[in-house]
Amino acid sequence: MNTQQKVPVSILTGFLGSGKTTLLNRILTEEHGKRIAVIENEYGEVGIDQALVIDADEEIFEMSNGCICCTVRGDLIRVLGNLMKRRDKFDYVLVETTGLADPGPVAQTFFMDDEIRAEFSLDGIVTLVDAAHIEQQLGRSDESTEQIAFADVLVLNKTDLVDDEALDRLETRLREMNRMAKVVRSKQADVPVDTVMNLEAFDLDQVLEVRPTFLEPEYPFEWTGVYTLDAGRYELSLAEGPDPAMSLVVVSDQGTDDAELREGAEWCVRRYAEPAEDVSPGDDIPAGKHVNLKLDIPGDKSFFLEVDTPQRVGLFAQHTAEEFDLQLKNAIGETIGHEAERTWVAQHEHDDEVGSIAIERDGDVDPERLNAWLGKLLMERGVDIFRMKGFISLAGESRRFVFQGVHMLFDGQPDRPWGDEPRRNQLVFIGRNLDEQDMRLGFDACLV
């Protein structure tokens, strides 16, 4: 019967010493005049009078079914259940977790308990990162990794203790682990309050308000050159370069505009997923196959291409042409210039077990196949999937379907009509040891 607006809740996580209490005090000072309840779990020094500070023991309640996705914070259910009875309700609730907390149960509490869900909305998860110590922490504990994986905002704090180069390196690493999160830097948790509050990160309407670059797909190759060739025999020469081998796919009838290049790239992603065939210097390179050019002998190496009919040929190479001084020559040894060239965002070797997977595809999805795929994925890998977000173009549905989730908990609904907008799909998963190739192929199989 309660039609009042739900009270937003932010979760602050981060290791001891990362600056959570500093940030809390900052929020309470700047949001002076609002009624804020703070639920703390370790000795903090929140020194602001008007906030209601409640010390609660972090009580992780697992269910008898053993499902980690059903695990909730019992203390929050009790404390929030009592707070919400007050007529002069709170404007905002901040939950500070202990340094070693897994953010999953906190987030799940806002989905799993009906009474809490009726009164509160999870606004976002903010993770404080101690720039000077996070690298050590990441190596030592799953908790710090999970805190980064769950975050909607990563506050890279204490940046004054680390040089710029190390900071950039750290930021890159964090972004690879969680490409959904916004990264902000600070010295003493001095970030604008609106970067950490009222994010509406769990609001389905806001699902798309993610950084646009994070969906730039990664490819297993870095460079493409397209050459216009007559029928004949061609030599591909490579100088000494950084690796003893290089993967390559030769694509027949490759177009040169951006859409055609992307189309070729998607086709090559599948070829790259197949085992590579070794090709030694002096041998011919078969078209349309994933090959591994063996480059381990010193000096220049030559490979050969046989072209039957005049056409444009695309070379999708693991490294850029410059790295090996790659050149294509005709029968009389003249170097042929490429008609089009493009570099791709290369897939990184992910050192961390936790990473992000972004899938972007045009077209419609078959709802039944999607259900079957997603159901199986969440059942089998739900424990390892920390967060997911995105939108989907369901066949036969005039509106976009938006969704988000935590572990196996999935929340989705149609939002605005597609109208004239091209129908497409964007999905992001953050998780541990996720098989990107497998997930991409699984999703592709759902496309109509």
Add this chain to the structure above:
Amino acid sequence: MSGLNAGSTRGVIRQGWSATVGDYAIAGGWSLGGEALMVGDAEGSVYAFAGKSGATAWARREIHEGGLLAMAVHPGGSTFATAGQDSRVLIWNATDGQVSRTIDVGSAWVENVAWSPDGRWLALSCSRQVHVYGADGAEAWRSEDHPSTVSAIAWSNAEELATACYGRVSFFEASTGKLQQKLEWQGSLVSMVLSPDGGIVVCGSQDNSVHFWRRDTGNDSMMSGYPAKPSALAFDSTGTLLATGGGEAVTVWSFLGRGPEGTRPGVLEYHVQPVTKLSFAPGAMRLASGGRDGAVVAWSLNRDGEGSRIGNGFLADVVAGLYWRPDGRALAALDAQGGVTVWRVGNN
């Protein structure tokens, strides 16, 4: 504020009086043999209303800073205890509203308070402990920390206190605090009720199930499939029927014969939102249910758990408390807007 118009009613539920308190009405109870109704609210105020007219006998505003959490009327009826977020338990004289004793536990919320059936002991829970006080107000004992915050307490008889928390129900000897029995089950136990003879203990669990143990054998059973967590539980005074919430329906299990294992429960349907409170009339197979929808229903039950609706009343908001007057001829209902409604209840 009180009046004699208490909204529309049907069947055995008849017009009575209504009044309001300052905030969400958290807990209540009849004292002085039904002559007075005590009510505590979320702003920490405590009120006494005249049982027949609804006139305010006395009120103490915002006495539990942060809000009241629990109330228990002494079996003798002339005193009662309140507990709150201010870490205190207050013992009141029901007639004049004087506080005769204050217990301060320090820093934790006092979430439960209960008198033993003979009135000799007062138990409270705060965080992971229970404390028990004697009639003279002196602390008799306090428990060691439970594995989690104590969610519910109840007296199985005058000599024994039961506590529920995550994963465990414990039984303590009233006079010494000696642990007598420990029943374990991995689940967050959010509510507890004991059969009148203390032989069966029933808990509602966060995972939408009801778990119960027969204490003589230690055997336990689970009823699952509830759409919501069963926070409302009630036993009738003969120990035959167990009424449970956990959704829009009231599910009634009968302990006749070898039940309820292997039997079908009675399912009482009327509420359109989940049931929040259940209470059996003293000495009768008559049940009152209240829901988030503000409806209060009186049911007449058979010994097999089936039943029929015999009356209705309606409140303005979520039903927050249901208290039968000791003679069973009136029913007090509290709501989330601070409404206090007392209906007369007919025989048929």
